[in-house]
Amino acid sequence: MHTHASTTAAGTETDTVAIRALLRSSAEAWGRGDGAGYGAHFTEDATDVTFVGTVYRGATEIGSAHQALFDSFLKDTKLVVDIVDLRFPAPGTAIAVTRGEVHKAARRPRRLGKLATYTLVRTAGGDWAIAAVQKTKHRPLMEAFSFRAQPKTRPQAQEVPGRP
Incomplete structure (x- = not known):
């Protein structure tokens, strides 16, 4: 997992390591x-807002719904998650933007075509947990068309999640 993290007073290197581990x-x-x-x-x-737009609520529902997926559509798949941006807007809160992919191949996929934004919180026990995740498919052709048709829609950031 690669990380480009901006660590602020609200987030320490220990927090970054813990979130990567989570x-x-x-x-x-x-x-x-x-x-x-x-x-x-x-x-x-x-x-948990899934790639197809389904909304699951709570750890138990997220786990049981994913078990049904692991037993069927997502059987024998792997998940790649690379953090491309991690920030700490307030103490005990982090936002991670990731690139990722679900795959069955033995090797890591070359192209990570999905983006997810995680909101993470420090629990009462001091650990980090996922409070929300929103998953989206990156559509590079639509994005390129938008940028060409309306250049002002291009983000100003040096590194944009989902683009090399």
């Missing part, structure tokens, strides 16, 4: 097909 652990649970283990990375009132 997202890596959630991807490992995915790879094992462990719905309960995947759901355990979320808060009890978390929101």
